[in-house]
Amino acid sequence: MRLLIYRFLAEKQVAVTLSDIENAFDKADRTTLYRTIKTFEEKAIVHQIDDGTGITKYALCEKGCNCEIETDLHLHFHCNNCNETVCLTAHKIPQIKVPKGFVSENVNLVVKGICDKCSGH
Amino acid sequence: MRLLIYRFLAEKQVAVTLSDIENAFDKADRTTLYRTIKTFEEKAIVHQIDDGTGITKYALCEKGCNCEIETDLHLHFHCNNCNETVCLTAHKIPQIKVPKGFVSENVNLVVKGICDKCSGH
DNA sequence: GCACTAATGCACTTCCATTGCATGCGTTAA
DNA sequence: TTAACGCATGCAATGGAAGTGCATTAGTGC
Secondary structure, three states: OHHHHHHHHHHOOEEEEHHHHHHHOOOOOHHHHHHHHHHHHHOOOEEEEOOOOOOOEEEEOOOOOOOOOOOOEEEEEEEOOOOOEEEOOOOOOOOOOOOOOOEEEEEEEEEEEEOHHHHOO | OHHHHHHHHHHOOEEEEHHHHHHHOOOOOHHHHHHHHHHHHHOOOEEEEOOOOOOOEEEEOOOOOOOOOOOOEEEEEEEOOOOOEEEOOOOOOOOOOOOOOOEEEEEEEEEEEEOHHHHOO
């Protein structure tokens, strides 16, 4: 089961919602998928993405994806056209300056727009 | 009613959830507050913030807060300690580079950590 | 006062995230 | 061989937030 879910995530190049997984595995129960994902999260196999659609998505952690590190520098791109969210691990987030007294531990950056597939390039 | 809500938002220096407003106005109905906020949003009086807690928050737009512009460069700080989210309008977001084929329309940047109140400075 | 519009309140629905409880299955220990 | 245990799975139910339809009330202009 977990292997199947892992492969599903590996094939998908985009972040998926729980519903996506649910639809892909009709046989399995919501709860199982949910808990599997949670397990993956704990083991730092996948990471959670909040792209502003209100639905949490998940994506496999790749090389260079240091989710476990506190100063996580993730960049996610959400397409307003196809509604897909991709993980741009190659693009690092520039250092963000915060005012005095503030301590930065984590940065979440979501860029919205049109993705490469939809823009036609 | 709307004036009361406006004043409430003005007093608060942090972004608030619908529940926060609801608690502050026991007399009023949820729907009224909800629709009032929506109206404010349309009129660009407040803007919505998604700080990753899963609950959408709202904050007054200030001078220099160009929510209405597509290339909205907002920086929000979410404190992991007191769970409050503040709007750092003074801090602009640096230009984000996206890969070829991607078109950036909107940027959402949330920094998490410890705020000035909680860090003791 | 009358009519019209805007604002408010109530009830209901939907959607997603999460949890409690029961079941099944494989492994270990008596 | 069997009893006990841990773990994965499934079903059902809960809770919280967002959103909507409809009736009622409050204003506003005439």
